[in-house]
Amino acid sequence: MPRKRLDLTFPPRQATKPITYHLVKDFDLVPNILRAQIHPGQEGRMVLEVTGRKEDFDAGIAFLESEGIVVKPAATDICLDAEKCVLCGLCTAVCRPGALTLNGRGDELVFDKDKCVYCEACVVACPRRAITLEF
Ligand code: SF4
Ligand code: SF4
Structure with a gap:
């Protein structure tokens, strides 16, 4: 359906x-x-x-x-701008479903689309404006 x-x-x-x-x-x-x-x-x-x-x-x-x-x-994806991202982890702290995480070495931001509920919390939290919603 x-x-x-x-x-x-x-x-x-x-x-x-x-x-x-x-x-x-x-x-x-x-x-x-x-x-x-x-x-x-x-x-x-x-x-x-x-x-x-x-x-x-x-x-x-x-x-x-x-x-x-x-x-x-509603948004169907998020776009991460790796050029702007400084891997501060602020977005992972506000992402309640755990869709955004830093990898074990802390050198890569990982996005799990299946967990994302498109709440925009990461968009607002990112001091570098590195995340945008896609429609
Ligand atoms: S939009 Fe919400 S659920 Fe999706 S990655 Fe950002 S904070 Fe997490
Ligand atoms: S808050 Fe922005 S700069 Fe920090 S890790 Fe997330 S996307 Fe990168």
């Missing part, structure tokens, strides 16, 4: 709406929340991996947009 990653931005009035419930119940989609920053009364962000048939996916997206939620494709 096709699988897509979506980056959702919620307006404050929709921050607490159970949209994943509706995606499952009304559109037969299987959402997997990779990242969420939701607070009542504030703009929220959620990164979802959604599995389902194309027609259900399209209907689910239309539902989200009708609710005022901004839907964009």
